[in-house]
Amino acid sequence: MLEQQLVNGFTLGLIYALIAVGYTMVYGVIELINFAHGEVYMFGAFLCMMFLTVFGAPLIVAVLLSMGCCAVMGVLLDVVAYRPLRNAPRLAALITAIGMSIFLQNLAMIIWGSRPLPFVKQALPAFFKDTALSFGDVNVSWMQMTIYIAAVAMMISLNLVITRTRIGTAMRALAQNRVCASLMGINVNRVISFTFALGSGLGAMAGIMVSMFYNTMYPTMGYNAGVKAFAAAVLGGIGSVPGAMFGGVVLGIAETLGAGYVSSPYRDGVAYAVMILVIILRPSGLLGRAVTEKA
Amino acid sequence: MRGVTALLGPLKYLLLAAALLYPLTPASDVYVLHVVVLVMVYMVLAMGLNILPGFCGLLDLGYVGFYGIGAYTAGLLTLNYDLSFWVIVPLAVVNGALWGVILGAPTLRLVGDYFAIVTFGFSELVVLFLTNEIWLTRGPLGLPGIAPVSLDVSWLSRLFNPEWDWKYTFSGEIPYYYLGMVMVFAVYVVMRRVEDSRLGRAWLAIREDPMAAASTGVNLFAYKVIAFAVSTGIGALAGAFFARWTMFLSPDMFKFWESFLVLCMVVLGGLGNINGALIGSAVLISLGEILRVALPRLGLPAETRFLVYGLIMVLIMRFRPGGFFTAVSESTMKSPLIMDLRRRLAARKTG
Numbered sequence: 001m002l003e004q005q006l007v008n009g010f011t012l013g014l015i016y017a018l019i020a021v022g023y024t025m026v027y028g029v030i031e032l033i034n035f036a037h038g039e040v041y042m043f044g045a046f047l048c049m050m051f052l053t054v055f056g057a058p059l060i061v062a063v064l065l066s067m068g069c070c071a072v073m074g075v076l077l078d079v080v081a082y083r084p085l086r087n088a089p090r091l092a093a094l095i096t097a098i099g100m101s102i103f104l105q106n107l108a109m110i111i112w113g114s115r116p117l118p119f120v121k122q123a124l125p126a127f128f129k130d131t132a133l134s135f136g137d138v139n140v141s142w143m144q145m146t147i148y149i150a151a152v153a154m155m156i157s158l159n160l161v162i163t164r165t166r167i168g169t170a171m172r173a174l175a176q177n178r179v180c181a182s183l184m185g186i187n188v189n190r191v192i193s194f195t196f197a198l199g200s201g202l203g204a205m206a207g208i209m210v211s212m213f214y215n216t217m218y219p220t221m222g223y224n225a226g227v228k229a230f231a232a233a234v235l236g237g238i239g240s241v242p243g244a245m246f247g248g249v250v251l252g253i254a255e256t257l258g259a260g261y262v263s264s265p266y267r268d269g270v271a272y273a274v275m276i277l278v279i280i281l282r283p284s285g286l287l288g289r290a291v292t293e294k295a
Numbered sequence: 296m297r298g299v300t301a302l303l304g305p306l307k308y309l310l311l312a313a314a315l316l317y318p319l320t321p322a323s324d325v326y327v328l329h330v331v332v333l334v335m336v337y338m339v340l341a342m343g344l345n346i347l348p349g350f351c352g353l354l355d356l357g358y359v360g361f362y363g364i365g366a367y368t369a370g371l372l373t374l375n376y377d378l379s380f381w382v383i384v385p386l387a388v389v390n391g392a393l394w395g396v397i398l399g400a401p402t403l404r405l406v407g408d409y410f411a412i413v414t415f416g417f418s419e420l421v422v423l424f425l426t427n428e429i430w431l432t433r434g435p436l437g438l439p440g441i442a443p444v445s446l447d448v449s450w451l452s453r454l455f456n457p458e459w460d461w462k463y464t465f466s467g468e469i470p471y472y473y474l475g476m477v478m479v480f481a482v483y484v485v486m487r488r489v490e491d492s493r494l495g496r497a498w499l500a501i502r503e504d505p506m507a508a509a510s511t512g513v514n515l516f517a518y519k520v521i522a523f524a525v526s527t528g529i530g531a532l533a534g535a536f537f538a539r540w541t542m543f544l545s546p547d548m549f550k551f552w553e554s555f556l557v558l559c560m561v562v563l564g565g566l567g568n569i570n571g572a573l574i575g576s577a578v579l580i581s582l583g584e585i586l587r588v589a590l591p592r593l594g595l596p597a598e599t600r601f602l603v604y605g606l607i608m609v610l611i612m613r614f615r616p617g618g619f620f621t622a623v624s625e626s627t628m629k630s631p632l633i634m635d636l637r638r639r640l641a642a643r644k645t646g
Binding site: 092263 | 401402405412419562613
């Protein structure tokens with residue numbers, strides 16, 4: 001029982017980690033809690049379903065198309081909503097982010113209806129249901145294996161992008177000091193847009209995997225997942241990409257264990273409680289920089 | 296421009312008189328009264344929240360949690376112990392402020408977004424608690440049948456007129472309209488007095504520059520905790536009134552959306568501006584009601600209401616990121632130095 005919980009928690013945690021990376025990268029670059037990120041994740045799931053049913057695309061094509069569309073959506077979000085407010089009070093940008101989140105959530109409700117929809121079963125390969133690994137009484141399905149492989153592959157490639165490429169270096173420079181980075185000849189707006197595209201693409205992937213794993217999608221799914229992923233980003237230390245990955249996994253496992261052994265109605269509460277405790281006891285997160293006031 | 300300002304003085308009293316007399320006129324409408332009472336509840340909430348981001352520069356994203364605590368405190372005390380409204384209000388305020396201190400004391404040392412996120416998480420936990428502790432709150436079913444406000448002054452019957460029934464139970468919107476007006480007025484006066492007091496000046500100093508404030512002897516932590524307690528207490532006051540007015544509570548009423556709405560009211564009116572908070576709440580609640588009526592007429596589904604609402608907030612922030620009325624305190628306007636500067640600026644413009 002415990003082992004099965006751990007395996008399920010790990011699956012969930014990897015998905016949170018994929019969303020959390022989007023939050024933490026955007027926060028690192030422009031210090032904004034992008035509340036609309038959860039909605040991008042939700043759109044990822046719905047767009048994938050649309051490509052599967054309406055255009056009859058194969059699964060892998062639908063996933064890639066959906067990720068691409070969400071990346072474009074993330075860039076649009078930045079260009080249309082956040083860029084004009086770059087020098088405005090931070091509260092204005094935050095309210096814009098929440099406003100966009102409400103807008104997108106209701107847009108999805110108008111397009112696809114507010115009732116939960118199942119994932120397209122026929123599009124999944126048949127072997128997904130089979131057991132891939134089995135030790136003791138723990139079973140890991142091929143679907144879970146696929147999620148692990150895809151998530152881990154994405155995190156590794158993300159890390160490579162951030163540490164090895166020119167644009168990744170530019171992102172890190174921006175996170176340290178925006179003015180100084182622009183003086184070094186970095187096109188600030190282009191790097192910020194790239195960050196949004198990267199985060200949104202990963203968020204879309206997470207949305208698709210969640211809807212596949214639980215076989216359901218609904219317009220408000222972005223809210224809870226977004227909040228929890230943000231909690232994961234805080235847990236790992238906001239602004240730190242490895243921290244977000246680590247935080248996501250820890251939070252996913254804590255949540256499943258909390259639901260299994262403490263109280264299942266408070267499943268979502270575990271994430272909030274962990275987040276509040278971490279902020280109070282160690283505000284810099286497990287792998288982040290210090291944030292308490294100097295005075 | 297000067298003509299308009301000169302008119303504003305008498306116009307203010309005219310508006311107040313109209314507001315006082317409106318329910319008594321035959322033209323008064325129950326729906327309008329209901330919306331106005333709702334506006335009053337939000338006015339109190341907006342004034343209470345204004346203390347944190349407006350005066351102290353602390354962003355609170357979970358204000359509705361304390362509103363919910365106040366409302367459920369009032370609702371449960373009414374249902375289980377049948378206490379009078381006038382006893383419940385102070386209890387609810389104290390309970391709200393107590394939770395404010397419990398949450399605030401360990402977290403107020405944090406800065407910026409971290410504090411915002413803690414308050415957000417707390418309000419989500421409040422909603423989860425209200426939904427899941429069914430033995431106490433009946434969970435998602437809500438609390439129906441909360442008694443309305445009543446005014447029991449039967450002790451007066453010993454002094455005069457024993458035949459009279461000295462008990463009055465509120466029914467309909469009109470008594471709540473006046474009670475709400477008293478509540479808004481009381482909170483408004485307190486806020487205006489606090490704003491220019493030693494306490495208010497300390498808060499503004501913290502907002503402008505915490506380090507400078509600390510070095511001039513402002514105890515940052517103590518003043519922030521007081522701000523949080525006062526703010527959450529006012530939130531709970533609005534909640535207690537709301538509980539006895541709607542006579543029904545459910546956890547859905549205290550979701551994050553409400554916190555966002557109140558924050559928008561404060562920002563729309565201009566952070567730190569008490570009058571602005573009042574105008575902001577009147578504008579946003581009316582906007583919600585207008586959209587509710589107008590959108591179905593245009594053949595759009597009801598869901599579009601929030602869509603349009605979100606879009607309008609984005610547009611307002613895009614074009615007026617500082618809100619419509621930026622705060623300038625009364626004492627500043629009356630300061631001879633500032634008045635002289637303004638006069639010279641005006642002279643330069645015309646000349």
